[in-house]
Amino acid sequence: MTILLSTLNARYTHASLGLRYLLANMGPLKEETRIQEFVIGAKTTDVVEKLLSYEPKVIGFGVYIWNVDETTKVVAMLKRVAPHVTVVLGGPEVSFEPGEQSIVQLADYLVTGWGDVTFPKLCGEIISGPKPLMKIHAGMQPPLPEITMPYALYSDEDIAHRTLYVEASRGCPFKCEFCLSSLDKTAWPFPLDAFLAEMESLHARGARLFKFVDRTFNLNIKTSLKIMQFFLDKLEANPDDPVYAHFELVPDHLPEALKETIAKFPPGALQFEIGIQSFNPEVQALVSRRQDNAKAADNIRWLCTQSHAHLHVDLIAGLPGEDVASFARGFDQLVALKPHEIQFGILKRLRGTPIIRHTEGFGMVFDAYAPYTILATRLIDFRTMQRLVRFARYWDLVANSGRFANTIEHMLGAAPFENFMAFSDWIYTKTDATHRIALERLAKLVAEWLQVTGMGKAEANALLASDYAGRIDVPAEKQAAAVVAPMRQARHLAA
Numbered sequence: 001m002t003i004l005l006s007t008l009n010a011r012y013t014h015a016s017l018g019l020r021y022l023l024a025n026m027g028p029l030k031e032e033t034r035i036q037e038f039v040i041g042a043k044t045t046d047v048v049e050k051l052l053s054y055e056p057k058v059i060g061f062g063v064y065i066w067n068v069d070e071t072t073k074v075v076a077m078l079k080r081v082a083p084h085v086t087v088v089l090g091g092p093e094v095s096f097e098p099g100e101q102s103i104v105q106l107a108d109y110l111v112t113g114w115g116d117v118t119f120p121k122l123c124g125e126i127i128s129g130p131k132p133l134m135k136i137h138a139g140m141q142p143p144l145p146e147i148t149m150p151y152a153l154y155s156d157e158d159i160a161h162r163t164l165y166v167e168a169s170r171g172c173p174f175k176c177e178f179c180l181s182s183l184d185k186t187a188w189p190f191p192l193d194a195f196l197a198e199m200e201s202l203h204a205r206g207a208r209l210f211k212f213v214d215r216t217f218n219l220n221i222k223t224s225l226k227i228m229q230f231f232l233d234k235l236e237a238n239p240d241d242p243v244y245a246h247f248e249l250v251p252d253h254l255p256e257a258l259k260e261t262i263a264k265f266p267p268g269a270l271q272f273e274i275g276i277q278s279f280n281p282e283v284q285a286l287v288s289r290r291q292d293n294a295k296a297a298d299n300i301r302w303l304c305t306q307s308h309a310h311l312h313v314d315l316i317a318g319l320p321g322e323d324v325a326s327f328a329r330g331f332d333q334l335v336a337l338k339p340h341e342i343q344f345g346i347l348k349r350l351r352g353t354p355i356i357r358h359t360e361g362f363g364m365v366f367d368a369y370a371p372y373t374i375l376a377t378r379l380i381d382f383r384t385m386q387r388l389v390r391f392a393r394y395w396d397l398v399a400n401s402g403r404f405a406n407t408i409e410h411m412l413g414a415a416p417f418e419n420f421m422a423f424s425d426w427i428y429t430k431t432d433a434t435h436r437i438a439l440e441r442l443a444k445l446v447a448e449w450l451q452v453t454g455m456g457k458a459e460a461n462a463l464l465a466s467d468y469a470g471r472i473d474v475p476a477e478k479q480a481a482a483v484v485a486p487m488r489q490a491r492h493l494a495a
């Protein structure tokens, strides 16, 4: 094998779309290229040994915020035991500020930005000469119709056991300063008919779970409608073997035609990820996020009440100009809209994003190490930020998990942020942990908290028993309707 494409995925179920794009576009080098994926947490020596077992001349690594530390160790070890192997890096994490990164110093070459054209070209030069002199190669961005789509490279095992990432477009026209897509300036579509033909053949091969990585799926409504109709047709033709599709939406753009189509989807077939990030207009202006809050709230309310879509809505804590009180107001506003999950994220400084311009003015202190999480701002000190981090973790365990669907409503009461923060502070003092809390123990702690806040023991236990957490011997998929939805969504359906 001459060329290996490798990355460390965050989980086994995440099949790397980026590597498959590279392989699909290797041209004459495709036959001598193969993919070798790993999962973070793998032993560095095992990774290096496996890579070298193919006796590659070139190894290309996809470097992301979640794997940069471990990939740095892999590259460092590779360069010690097999210095003759040429290492090429690519991916969002190394596409910006390369001069500051030790992994870039260790590697032979770096392709920044899109790799579909530049990576194969660079490999050809490395293998056949003349050897490229420049270390850093800016990725050429071809028109999307010139890029070969990679979906045929999903193996039968990928289709059976992993999330299939797909994209009908790349890029985003918006400019939210905390987001890497803000650098794109626009969105580019893949040829729709060709894309749908690829989806058709994935479906024919047994694929049922499609995760769209398009940053703004509802930008071009005509396209969105056609894609949704594709899935509706599949659902209609095979109601006993349903498909499940995940899309990212901008919240303030949901025209009637799209609503009508969304409303046709049955339960357990559709998930939307919707970024609100902040409901505070001053914060939105500071980070250049254009969002009509009233429209966004109306649309989320409509989706929650008039559709069966599973809603996952994102908020970010730690943005410039946001203090705890303003974040709490946004959080409470969102809870009142009743999405199934609120993804409470803590701001991260992604390399290359313009949010850095606020560093001094807003006293923004980021962790020096990946994932560069915000540690403090002028308005939120380190201690308080840590409380927010724990809140986010417990929120995920108790609210987003769908395991406490009835109990959580009671816990939140009329002041969701304040009440859940009190729970978060309490459970942390009891456990000194935010991870590795077994479900049974968590359920007992939640029951205890209900009593601390004034509920009788019998009532607390009855409330818990009405939830999945109180019925842990019954698998969620058995409680839910016949859906292909991932486990968490199935639990929300079963609640």
Ligand code: SF4
Pocket: 172, 173, 174, 175, 176, 179, 180, 181, 182, 215, 216, 250, 275
């Ligand atoms: S946050 Fe969403 S809307 Fe804003 S730039 Fe990023 S992808 Fe686009």
